[in-house]
Amino acid sequence: MTQLLVNALIAGSLAALIAGGLALVYGVLGVFNLALGQMVLIGGYCTWWLYQVVHLPLAVSIIGGLCISAVVSWFCFEVFINPFYKRHRFLPLVTTIALSMILDGLILLFFKETPKAILPGVKNTFEVLGAHISPVQIILVLTTLCVMAVLAYVLHSTAFGRKVRAVVQHDHAAMSLGIRAPLLHRFLFIMSGVFAGLGGIYLGIDQNLTPVFAFPITIKAYAAIIAGGKGNIWGAIICAYLIALVEQLAVGVQWFGLFYIPAGYQQTVALVFIIFFLLFRPHGLFASRSRSA
Amino acid sequence: MKRLLVPLFALGILLSACSPVADDGTGPIKIGYIGPLTGDAYTYGVDTLNGAEIKVAEINAAGGINGRMIELVVEDARCTGTDAASAAQKLINVDKVVVINGGQCSGETLAVAPIAESAKIPMMSGGSTSPDVTNAGDFVFRNIPSDALAAAATASYLQENDLGIIAIITENTDFAVGFRNALIEAMGEDAVVLNEVVEPNVKDYRTLVTRLQGEEFDAFIANGQTVATVAAMVTQFRELGLDQPIFSNNAVVSPSFSEIAGEAAEGVKVVMPPSQGANAAKFDAFVETFTELHGPAASSITYAANSYDVIGVFADAIAEVGTDGTAIRDYLYNLDGYDGTIGRFSFDGNGDVIGISLELQEVQGGDFVKVGDIAVD
Numbered sequence: 001m002t003q004l005l006v007n008a009l010i011a012g013s014l015a016a017l018i019a020g021g022l023a024l025v026y027g028v029l030g031v032f033n034l035a036l037g038q039m040v041l042i043g044g045y046c047t048w049w050l051y052q053v054v055h056l057p058l059a060v061s062i063i064g065g066l067c068i069s070a071v072v073s074w075f076c077f078e079v080f081i082n083p084f085y086k087r088h089r090f091l092p093l094v095t096t097i098a099l100s101m102i103l104d105g106l107i108l109l110f111f112k113e114t115p116k117a118i119l120p121g122v123k124n125t126f127e128v129l130g131a132h133i134s135p136v137q138i139i140l141v142l143t144t145l146c147v148m149a150v151l152a153y154v155l156h157s158t159a160f161g162r163k164v165r166a167v168v169q170h171d172h173a174a175m176s177l178g179i180r181a182p183l184l185h186r187f188l189f190i191m192s193g194v195f196a197g198l199g200g201i202y203l204g205i206d207q208n209l210t211p212v213f214a215f216p217i218t219i220k221a222y223a224a225i226i227a228g229g230k231g232n233i234w235g236a237i238i239c240a241y242l243i244a245l246v247e248q249l250a251v252g253v254q255w256f257g258l259f260y261i262p263a264g265y266q267q268t269v270a271l272v273f274i275i276f277f278l279l280f281r282p283h284g285l286f287a288s289r290s291r292s293a
Numbered sequence: 294m295k296r297l298l299v300p301l302f303a304l305g306i307l308l309s310a311c312s313p314v315a316d317d318g319t320g321p322i323k324i325g326y327i328g329p330l331t332g333d334a335y336t337y338g339v340d341t342l343n344g345a346e347i348k349v350a351e352i353n354a355a356g357g358i359n360g361r362m363i364e365l366v367v368e369d370a371r372c373t374g375t376d377a378a379s380a381a382q383k384l385i386n387v388d389k390v391v392v393i394n395g396g397q398c399s400g401e402t403l404a405v406a407p408i409a410e411s412a413k414i415p416m417m418s419g420g421s422t423s424p425d426v427t428n429a430g431d432f433v434f435r436n437i438p439s440d441a442l443a444a445a446a447t448a449s450y451l452q453e454n455d456l457g458i459i460a461i462i463t464e465n466t467d468f469a470v471g472f473r474n475a476l477i478e479a480m481g482e483d484a485v486v487l488n489e490v491v492e493p494n495v496k497d498y499r500t501l502v503t504r505l506q507g508e509e510f511d512a513f514i515a516n517g518q519t520v521a522t523v524a525a526m527v528t529q530f531r532e533l534g535l536d537q538p539i540f541s542n543n544a545v546v547s548p549s550f551s552e553i554a555g556e557a558a559e560g561v562k563v564v565m566p567p568s569q570g571a572n573a574a575k576f577d578a579f580v581e582t583f584t585e586l587h588g589p590a591a592s593s594i595t596y597a598a599n600s601y602d603v604i605g606v607f608a609d610a611i612a613e614v615g616t617d618g619t620a621i622r623d624y625l626y627n628l629d630g631y632d633g634t635i636g637r638f639s640f641d642g643n644g645d646v647i648g649i650s651l652e653l654q655e656v657q658g659g660d661f662v663k664v665g666d667i668a669v670d
Contacts, residue, residue, distance in 0.1 A: 132532060208521050
């Protein structure tokens with residue numbers, strides 16, 4: 001049982017990193033970014049390249065990977081989002097699908113289809129309360145929680161955070177009060193790219209990277225932000241962990257002492273759970289709090 | 294008049310090039326090749342094409358088949374059925390090939406089979422291991438054993454070594470599910486304590502491995518389709534403190550497996566068609582030529598050797614009975630044995646290979662090495 005909770009923490013932290021960044025973009029810009037999974041992979045692959053091929057120290061590689069993620073997402077914003085999203089909020093849906101295919105191709109071209117791991121091999125695990133966990137995994141989970149805490153502090157206790165929240169609530173009203181909303185949009189999109197890159201590094205350290213992995217990541221992040229309620233960053237992060245926990249419990253627990261749900265339905269169960277919940281709370285699990293977010 | 298002659302002559306050449314007739318006994322003998330030269334599976338394509346080209350060059354250097362050169366006509370099918378079908382149409386109707394080496398992916402071979410069947414063009418695959426290929430048609434041959442054989446051999450090895458109770462995680466692809474079905478059929482439902490199918494490309498198996506912590510079993514079968522998924526399975530299995538022996542399938546045989554899985558890869562066992570059959574000297578010579586020309590194989594040298602022998606056995610058939618498709622087919626069914634690089638082999642009534650034994654390979658020090666032969670009944 002403890003092991004299932006640990007598993008959920010590991011899987012949930014990965015999902016929370018990606019969903020948190022996506023919630024910023026979706027909440028503020030109202031833009032669907034379908035190339036998110038590819039941005040995740042770019043962060044992971046670039047870090048792999050800097051660490052395993054260029055042989056830089058791991059910390060430098062991670063920072064380098066995040067910088068490349070930031071530059072790539074800035075470029076993507078200027079070319080694929082910025083010219084379109086003011087005209088119609090669904091236009092970026094099309095342009096980012098195109099972007100995702102281009103990035104897929106580039107990833108294949110540069111990194112080939114063989115899997116890559118930033119830290120290959122078995123991580124030494126130790127046992128806590130009957131659960132196996134490795135120091136690397138503890139660092140990954142704690143780092144994620146720290147990043148989330150910093151995000152919370154910035155959004156709630158700084159002038160910059162108040163501006164973001166103002167833009168979330170009403171774009172034009174915020175602009176009339178002198179907040180430079182377009183600049184903020186650009187910044188938030190780049191931030192979401194960095195969060196996605198962080199997710200990719202997490203993936204590359206904990207599991208491994210393959211080019212075909214992008215789309216499932218995107219779908220899970222969207223499930224989390226929709227269940228969390230539009231524009232609610234906390235909702236998205238909590239839902240990411242919640243979905244991971246539901247996935248673990250669905251397949252890992254013998255229901256009523258009788259049967260296990262087949263593993264093939266692991267992701268389906270979590271999504272069905274969300275749909276069921278939305279039937280009762282159509283605005284998302286945490287929608288009521290989003291006004292004061 | 295003289296000024297007219299040259300264009301007329303040119304026109305004549307053009308016309309004759311436009312409407313080739315069925316093989317007329319002169320000019321080069323055309324052999325088609327279909328395989329994945331681009332896309333996810335391109336490594337198999339590159340290796341099998343290189344293997345085929347080496348054999349063609351050797352035959353031509355030795356004077357061809359009864360004085361006629363061989364010309365290899367190459368088509369890319371990207372490991373998909375649709376592309377393979379159009380490639381086959383082109384090879385058969387436009388290029389008028391005599392036989393086809395391919396497809397390499399099982400999906401390619403299954404798509405080409407009905408086309409080759411209706412045109413009476415024999416085809417042979419050195420890479421398609423799907424059990425479905427067995428009954429694909431009368432003109433369909435392969436010189437690589439079916440997965441059903443590898444799964445049955447894995448099952449008998451497990452039972453003989455007191456590893457009778459297994460847990461198996463399967464990736465939901467045709468290949469992996471086929472392997473699982475054949476394995477469980479051979480071992481019986483009672484031998485399996487956990488039998489779960491996961492969606493392709495999932496890489497978090499901790500929930501299932503957590504369930505295994507409470508189970509009693511002798512061996513774990515990491516039955517994925519790609520190196521990435523099997524590597525994730527075995528590392529998470531070891532990370533959660535389980536120490537049972539691990540078996541997998543031939544999809545994982547690649548240098549990148551232990552690069553990703555590290556020490557978790559050590560001791561992982563798979564049943565593979567041998568890369569060194571009874572004809573070790575021939576095989577070694579082939580590996581030397583191949584490495585000299587192309588460096589190490591992109592996938593496994595076995596696939597290249599199979600493809601090399603496909604051309605070899607076709608060349609023998611054409612030398613013996615000529616270029617008629619039906620005659621070549623009958624020759625192959627009645628073949629006593631062909632001494633190829635992969636061993637001495639012939640074909641059964643379904644066009645499946647006979648005589649290729651399987652071997653048990655284990656990861657030792659990061660490489661797959663042979664640890665024993667497995668008899669095939």
